[in-house]
Amino acid sequence: MTKVEILQIGPYPSWDDERLNAHFTMHRLFEAADKEAFIKAHAANIRGIATRGELGANRALIEALPALEIISVYGVGYDAVDLDAARERGIRVTNTPDVLTKDVADLGVAMMMCQSRGMVGAEAWARSGNWASKGLYPLMHRVHGKRVGILGLGRIGYEVGRRLAGFDMQISYSDVAAKDYAPDWTFVESAEKLAEGSDFLFVTLAASAATRHIVGKSVIEALGPEGMLINISRASNIDEEALLDALEGGKLGSAALDVFDGEPNINPRFLALENVLLQPHHASGTYETRKAMGKLVFDNLEAQFSGKALPTSVL
Ligand code: 8YV
Numbered sequence: 150m151t152k153v154e155i156l157q158i159g160p161y162p163s164w165d166d167e168r169l170n171a172h173f174t175m176h177r178l179f180e181a182a183d184k185e186a187f188i189k190a191h192a193a194n195i196r197g198i199a200t201r202g203e204l205g206a207n208r209a210l211i212e213a214l215p216a217l218e219i220i221s222v223y224g225v226g227y228d229a230v231d232l233d234a235a236r237e238r239g240i241r242v243t244n245t246p247d248v249l250t251k252d253v254a255d256l257g258v259a260m261m262m263c264q265s266r267g268m269v270g271a272e273a274w275a276r277s278g279n280w281a282s283k284g285l286y287p288l289m290h291r292v293h294g295k296r297v298g299i300l301g302l303g304r305i306g307y308e309v310g311r312r313l314a315g316f317d318m319q320i321s322y323s324d325v326a327a328k329d330y331a332p333d334w335t336f337v338e339s340a341e342k343l344a345e346g347s348d349f350l351f352v353t354l355a356a357s358a359a360t361r362h363i364v365g366k367s368v369i370e371a372l373g374p375e376g377m378l379i380n381i382s383r384a385s386n387i388d389e390e391a392l393l394d395a396l397e398g399g400k401l402g403s404a405a406l407d408v409f410d411g412e413p414n415i416n417p418r419f420l421a422l423e424n425v426l427l428q429p430h431h432a433s434g435t436y437e438t439r440k441a442m443g444k445l446v447f448d449n450l451e452a453q454f455s456g457k458a459l460p461t462s463v464l
Contacts (some may be wrong), residue, residue, distance in 0.1 A: 153454045154191065156214070158200040161223065165443035169199065172451060177307040197221065197450050202244075203412065203430060205229020211240065219453040224433070225249055225305075227384060227463055228356040230401045235359050235464055242464035243449035247304065254308035256432040257381040260405035261349055264377060264426040265290045283415035293317050298347030300340055300364070301354030301382065302328050309351050312333060321346060340364060344371035349379060356383035366391040370400050377403045381432045384408040393418045396425060407432045 152174045152441050159179050161169070176195065181187035188210070195214050198206050202224020207232040211217060219241040220230055227244045235242050263269060274280075274286045297313050297372040299306045310320050310331065320334040323343040324350045327336035337343040340363055344350050350372050354360050364378070364387040372378060378401060380387055395401035403424040408440040409415045412430055419425055433439065445461055452459050 151193045153450075155195050155197040155199050156188070156191065156195045158204045158206065159200065159444055161199075161446075162439060164440065165446065168443070168447050169450075172447070173197070173251075175199070181450060186408045192216075197453065199223070199446055199450065200230070202226040203229060203408075205231075206235075207231050208234040211235060211238070219243065219450060219459075222445045223442050227235065228385070234294045234464060240464070241453060241459060242460055243445070243462050245410045245442040245445040245457050246461055249438045250308050252435050253305050253381055253432040254312055256407065256428070256434075257305075257309050257351055257379055258312045260381070260407070260426055260428060261351075261377065261379050262292060264379075264403055264405040265292050265349075268421075272396065289391040292293045292349075295319070295348040296321070296346060298337070298343040298350045299334075300324075300343060300350060300352050300386075303353065303355060305381065306351065306353035307331065310352055318349075323344060340368045341371045343416065344373075347372060347376065349377045351387050352378070352380040352382050354382050354386050356385050356417065360393075361385050362388040364388065364392075366395070369395045372401055374399055375402045377405065379405045381407045384412065389416065390446070392420060393422075396422055444463070 155173045155175050157175045158179050171293050176191045178184060178187060192214050193216060194217050196218050198217065198220040200206050200220060200222055202222055206220050211231060211234040217240055220235060222230060222244045225244050225246045227242060230242055232242065271286045291420060293316040295318055297318045297320055299310055302322040302324045306322065313320060321343055322331065322334055323337045323340055352364055366388065369391055392404060393416065396404060405426040407428040408430055415427065446461050
């Protein structure tokens with residue numbers, strides 16, 4: 150039997166490659182020197198796209214593939230997929246929700262702790278011998294008991310809140326509406342009000358055109374010179390220029406960021422700052438979660454081509 154042909158946009162771990170290669174003919178776009186020519190050469194036969202959250206599939210790509218039936222995203226966020234273009238052609242879109250929720254929340258909390266207690270600098274202090282030669286490391290800031298704001302109380306935001314409740318933090322959140330599953334936490338109408346009443350602001354919103362730069366200058370400045378911004382969602386939710394200005398000018402205390410405009414190429418202004426903690430879009434990056442994500446990418450493709458219901462479809 151001939152195998153279904155899939156266009157693979159970015160690399161996956163070896164165990165995912167093995168499973169995908171066993172069932173499908175995978176065309177590895179990321180290895181092609183001339184991507185346009187590569188797409189042209191295979192376009193007529195490609196029935197599926199396997200992509201990653203941050204890579205997605207844009208309109209031009211979708212329109213270049215006349216036999217396309219499904220876009221399977223390795224990630225919960227599908228903001229980089231042109232949903233309108235997919236919808237117009239009845240192309241199915243799937244993602245990998247739930248399996249990554251707790252790891253993303255774990256890393257967000259770890260980033261807050263790490264940054265607030267200065268763990269990166271303190272580690273360097275111990276390792277470099279400064280502890281012995283220069284003495285004690287400077288004092289840092291407490292986390293427990295402080296006020297936290299969660300912008301976007303979906304699955305990931307909720308898990309962040311559950312964890313922070315364990316640190317006796319005062320939890321507020323903002324979303325399009327109050328959530329009945331969070332009766333003990335305070336609902337706040339606007340992002341700016343939320344920031345104003347928070348020491349730590351977590352951004353856990355699913356990104357879309359509507360949320361672009363929802364954290365702009367006014368929200369950042371409302372968080373203030375003592376505040377910390379933690380982003381484990383998408384860079385587009387934050388106005389990065391405004392964030393850099395505020396970090397450089399002391400209008401925002403600090404930031405802990407897992408996502409960046411133009412990643413993996415980070416704006417060099419970040420690299421000169423001491424009040425930021427930078428992570429390489431790694432919140433779901435555990436063996437356990439990535440294995441579950443890869444399985445869902447495969448299961449959705451397999452279901453599509455054997456006429457079964459898609460396990461985790463968004464379209
Ligand atoms: C992944 C993500 O790092 O779930 C998402 O939306 O962005 C992340 O889990 C990414 O999709 C892996 O490439």
